[in-house]
Amino acid sequence: xxCEDLVSVITDYLEGGMSSEFRAEFERHMGDCPSCLxxxxxxxxxxxxxxxxxxxDIPDAVQERVRNLLKKKLAS
Amino acid sequence: MEIRDxxxxxxxxxxxxxxxxxxxxxxxSGKIYGLAVKLLKNQPDAEDxxxxxxxxxxxxxxxxxxxxxxxxxxxxxxxxxxxxxxRKGSKNEYASIDDHxxxxxxxxxHLSPVxxxxxxxxxxxxxxxxxxxxxxxxxxxxxxxxxxxxMRDIQGLSTSEVAEATGMTIPAVKSRLHRARxxxxxxxxxxxxxxxx
Numbered sequence: 001x002x003c004e005d006l007v008s009v010i011t012d013y014l015e016g017g018m019s020s021e022f023r024a025e026f027e028r029h030m031g032d033c034p035s036c037l038x039x040x041x042x043x044x045x046x047x048x049x050x051x052x053x054x055x056x057d058i059p060d061a062v063q064e065r066v067r068n069l070l071k072k073k074l075a076s
Numbered sequence: 077m078e079i080r081d082x083x084x085x086x087x088x089x090x091x092x093x094x095x096x097x098x099x100x101x102x103x104x105s106g107k108i109y110g111l112a113v114k115l116l117k118n119q120p121d122a123e124d125x126x127x128x129x130x131x132x133x134x135x136x137x138x139x140x141x142x143x144x145x146x147x148x149x150x151x152x153x154x155x156x157x158x159x160x161x162x163r164k165g166s167k168n169e170y171a172s173i174d175d176h177x178x179x180x181x182x183x184x185x186h187l188s189p190v191x192x193x194x195x196x197x198x199x200x201x202x203x204x205x206x207x208x209x210x211x212x213x214x215x216x217x218x219x220x221x222x223x224x225x226x227m228r229d230i231q232g233l234s235t236s237e238v239a240e241a242t243g244m245t246i247p248a249v250k251s252r253l254h255r256a257r258x259x260x261x262x263x264x265x266x267x268x269x270x271x272x273x
Contacts, residue, residue: 038191
């Protein structure tokens with residue numbers, strides 16, 4: 001496995017969509033290549049930090065406005 | 077409000093039950109709003125998307141055949157309204173994602189050694205700074221990348237749910253997601269190399 005190959009399949013590795021042989025090859029390469037290990041860990045950290053970003057909450061007033069609009073539609 | 081059972085909710089929506097309508101509003105308006113704010117970058121437009129989407133769901137529920145999950149159908153309607161609004165608005169400038177892909181030698185090895193800043197990012201203060209850096213860079217992504225990244229990595233939908241909602245194949249979702257993550261990772265690496273971390 002080359003570094004370029006490893007980087008191209010990181011998503012598959014993280015999602016568990018890999019055969020056990022390919023997974024072992026991926027891990028073997030990471031064990032031998034500090035740059036790939038660094039790349040993998042920083043990729044995973046980026047994903048982790050992104051997942052901690054919250055989507056903006058909908059204001060209650062907006063939610064009620066939409067609810068009232070649908071209520072009117074239901075009544076008509 | 078938790079969505080209990082899609083099939084049951086659809087049945088009740090078709091029967092025009094008021095409690096089903098409440099379930100629809102409380103169960104989905106927040107999700108639609110969260111996605112729309114990220115895509116449209118402003119609250120008033122996101123409010124319109126929530127309203128237009130739920131109104132359409134309510135009006136067209138009789139045409140819903142259950143071939144996809146209700147949530148995917150709702151997301152798809154919300155995305156269509158969002159993209160229409162984006163097209164009507166002023167032209168956005170996006171980062172060229174290709175410029176931020178990792179570089180390799182002909183042999184397939186990394187062109188230069190890769191710095192490992194992952195552990196440093198565990199520091200509380202830096203973590204906060206890095207997240208705000210990520211948010212800035214998400215703004216620079218075009219809708220096609222932003223949609224997949226927000227749905228998958230921020231809203232926590234599965235890859236197959238994102239595929240169903242966007243009408244893309246699973247490999248296409250994975251590829252787009254991967255490129256978006258590489259772009260964000262590269263931004264953080266630049267941050268590190270600039271001596272901030």
